[in-house]
Amino acid sequence: xxxxxxxxxxxxxxxxxxxxxxxxxxxxxxxxxxxxxxxxxxxxxxxxxxxxxxxxxxxxxxxxxxxxxxxxxxxxxxxxxxxxxxxxxxxxxxxxxxxxxxxxxxxxxxxxxxxxxxxxxxxxxxxxxxxxxxxxxxxxxxxxxxxxxxxxxxxxxxxxxxxxxxxxxxxxxxxxxxxxxxxxxxxxxxxxxxxxxxxxxxxxxxxxxxxxxxxxxxxxxxxxxxxxxxxxxxxxxxxxxxxxxxxxxxxxxxxxxxxxxxxxxxxxxxxxxxxxxxxxxxxxxxxxxxxxxxxxxxxxxxxxxxxxxxxxxxxxxxxxxxxxxxxxxxxxxxxxxxxxxxxxxxxxxxxxxxxxxxxxxxxxxxxxxxxxxxxxxxxxxxxxxxxxxxxxxxxxxxxxxxxxxxxxxxxxxxxxxxxxxxxxxxxxxxxxxxxxxxxxxxxxxxxxxxxxxxxxxxxxxxxxxxxxxxxxxxxxxxxxxxxxxxxxxxxxxxxxxxxxxxxxxxxxxxxxxxxxxxxxxxxxxxxxxxxxxxxxxxxxxxxxxxxxxxxxxxxxxxxxxxxxxxxxxxxxxxxxxxxxxxxxxxxxxxxxxxxxxxxxxxxxxxxx
Numbered sequence: 056x057x058x059x060x061x062x063x064x065x066x067x068x069x070x071x072x073x074x075x076x077x078x079x080x081x082x083x084x085x086x087x088x089x090x091x092x093x094x095x096x097x098x099x100x101x102x103x104x105x106x107x108x109x110x111x112x113x114x115x116x117x118x119x120x121x122x123x124x125x126x127x128x129x130x131x132x133x134x135x136x137x138x139x140x141x142x143x144x145x146x147x148x149x150x151x152x153x154x155x156x157x158x159x160x161x162x163x164x165x166x167x168x169x170x171x172x173x174x175x176x177x178x179x180x181x182x183x184x185x186x187x188x189x190x191x192x193x194x195x196x197x198x199x200x201x202x203x204x205x206x207x208x209x210x211x212x213x214x215x216x217x218x219x220x221x222x223x224x225x226x227x228x229x230x231x232x233x234x235x236x237x238x239x240x241x242x243x244x245x246x247x248x249x250x251x252x253x254x255x256x257x258x259x260x261x262x263x264x265x266x267x268x269x270x271x272x273x274x275x276x277x278x279x280x281x282x283x284x285x286x287x288x289x290x291x292x293x294x295x296x297x298x299x300x301x302x303x304x305x306x307x308x309x310x311x312x313x314x315x316x317x318x319x320x321x322x323x324x325x326x327x328x329x330x331x332x333x334x335x336x337x338x339x340x341x342x343x344x345x346x347x348x349x350x351x352x353x354x355x356x357x358x359x360x361x362x363x364x365x366x367x368x369x370x371x372x373x374x375x376x377x378x379x380x381x382x383x384x385x386x387x388x389x390x391x392x393x394x395x396x397x398x399x400x401x402x403x404x405x406x407x408x409x410x411x412x413x414x415x416x417x418x419x420x421x422x423x424x425x426x427x428x429x430x431x432x433x434x435x436x437x438x439x440x441x442x443x444x445x446x447x448x449x450x451x452x453x454x455x456x457x458x459x460x461x462x463x464x465x466x467x468x469x470x471x472x473x474x475x476x477x478x479x480x481x482x483x484x485x486x487x488x489x490x491x492x493x494x495x496x497x498x499x500x501x502x503x504x505x506x507x508x509x510x511x512x513x514x515x516x517x518x519x520x521x522x523x524x525x526x527x528x529x530x531x532x533x534x535x536x537x538x539x540x541x542x543x544x545x546x547x548x549x550x551x552x553x554x555x556x557x558x559x560x561x562x563x564x565x566x567x568x569x570x571x572x573x574x575x576x577x578x579x580x581x582x583x584x585x586x587x588x589x590x591x592x593x594x595x596x597x598x599x600x601x602x603x604x605x606x607x608x609x610x611x612x613x614x615x616x617x618x619x620x621x622x623x624x625x626x627x628x629x630x631x632x633x634x635x636x637x638x639x640x641x642x643x644x645x646x647x648x649x650x651x652x653x654x655x656x657x658x659x660x661x662x663x
Contacts, residue, residue, distance in 0.1 A: 100158045114176070118173065118177045118180050119176075133232060141161075141168075141231055149214045152217065154284065168228055171201060178194060179194020179195070202228055204256035206224075207221055208260050216280040229249075233246065259650065271632055277300055281300065285299070298373060304622065308370070309618065311614055312381055312613050315610045316394070316608065319606055323357075326503045327357050327360070328535075330361075331346065331615070332370070332436060332439065333370045333372060333620060335347060335363070338571045341375075342374060342375065346372065348517065350382055361537070362423075362537050366439070367433045368621065370436055372619070373621065380616070380618050381615050381618070384616075393609050393611075395417035397417050398414060398496055398498075399494040399497075402414075402491060402494075406486065411423065411483040412559060414491065415496065418452040419453035420446055420487070420488050425459035426470075427549070431463060432468055433470070442483075445484055446488040449488035451488050454488065459561055460541075463543065465576045497528055499526060504595040504596070508520040515577050515581055516570065521538050523536050525603065531559070535560075537563045540579035541564060543578055543579040548562045550585055551588070551592050556600070
């Protein structure tokens with residue numbers, strides 16, 4: 056029920072929806088991502104209130120045994136008035152204890168509960184007519200106790216995870232309806248029925264919530280309800296509270312940070328390519344979601360490029376504060392860089408699906424890996440780390456390997472150790488390094504250019520926009536393009552490269568997750584006109600060529616120590632836990648409702 060999760064998202068929420076391909080089976084993580092489809096914006100409260108009034112009048116006419124006018128009035132009194140009062144009162148009362156309840160959500164909750172009451176009341180009236188029984192408000196009473204429990208479950212999920220604190224706001228619609236019922240009947244037995252049935256449904260619903268929540272508590276020591284509440288708060292208010300959840304499940308690692316620095320002949324910094332081997336996720340501004348921008352803004356001199364290192368979601372930073380450890384490691388690496396005016400031409404090496412664009416800078420090699428046109432996700436850390444080790448075995452003093460992250464489709468798979476693609480990357484890195492280290496070198500010139508975002512985050516581009524570096528060595532020009540986005544649609548990379556006036560080129564994305572909130576599928580080119588992007592990059596490359604000047608270059612690496620990340624296989628564990636909860640929730644909910652209803656009816660029959 057997340058309403059207004061971005062300030063300008065209302066008219067464009069469909070941009071985050073894509074049609075899943077049914078022919079492709081989904082894994083655990085994909086199934087977890089699909090649950091975001093059930094998150095929606097609550098309509099304006101005026102719409103819900105209007106629906107409440109209209110439904111109440113229509114339902115009243117058919118639900119009660121009085122005259123048409125009296126029935127319509129009863130509908131307004133017993134259905135509409137309690138629902139509206141509950142919609143108005145739920146927000147301020149809930150906000151005393153928790154968050155996330157807005158008037159839009161409160162009104163929508165009242166409308167949904169009203170539908171439950173209407174259905175039960177109409178059904179009981181129909182049974183009384185068919186069986187020629189005298190009309191009672193028993194169906195209405197049962198419905199009031201049911202919505203008490205349902206409201207409690209909803210508020211436990213979105214507002215406050217505490218039964219004592221949720222009882223009062225959950226009871227409002229039931230209490231207001233019971234007060235309105237006094238006008239039509241003062242039978243004590245009905246109110247005894249209401250108290251008993253409410254107690255039964257409340258106990259049943261609380262047992263249901265705790266039972267379904269148990270796997271998350273058992274596996275991670277935290278409640279899924281707290282996670283849901285923090286998630287909604289992030290969508291609506293940009294709250295970082297989710298980071299507390301990730302910090303509880305996280306673990307410490309040491310992550311390499313590689314830098315390739317270019318300096319002008321006067322000693323000033325021309326550009327720096329900083330490659331952190333952590334993952335810029337999980338989403339939005341949470342954790343390392345905006346890591347490329349945070350790292351870039353920490354350096355005041357030169358144009359900063361932050362491409363995607365080889366790391367999967369297990370290496371998501373648990374909080375944005377962990378970015379400081381990455382920045383500190385980059386600064387230490389920069390302080391140790393030894394510069395040289397020499398570089399080789401760039402080369403393209405292919406092994407299987409893998410294509411590596413490599414270039415040598417003095418005694419170090421710079422490698423960019425892509426699987427295009429094959430759709431893939433991230434390259435796991437172990438694969439990239441092994442590839443860099445192979446590069447050093449070949450003779451490189453330092454090696455940087457970048458995941459270009461530039462060709463995908465929904466639910467493409469990551470490249471894991473032991474797969475054919477992983478061996479292809481390792482072999483290609485080794486082959487490229489050997490060839491580069493045997494090539495002659497000449498003086499290097501570099502030109503850079505950049506553009507702010509040419510579309511919104513919702514359309515797939517982060518805050519850094521597009522950055523271009525053109526490296527000229529021994530008469531050859533190579534363009535390195537970095538787009539602040541999360542992967543690219545299939546074929547767009549080739550469209551871009553084909554238009555560039557250089558000898559070699561590669562297009563990379565940062566894998567920023569600020570473009571992802573409800574879905575991981577928001578790729579560069581998915582919602583952006585390809586022609587606009589191609590033209591913009593072509594102009595930037597022209598500008599970078601015009602900016603070419605002699606530079607010295609150097610590469611260095613440093614470990615960012617004690618970095619808190621999600622941890623090994625935590626994403627898979629979280630996904631499997633969530634999927635298990637959803638799988639058992641449906642059957643258990645039906646069982647609980649049937650058992651509670653049966654017990655309630657039995658007790659009510661006995662006391663009648």
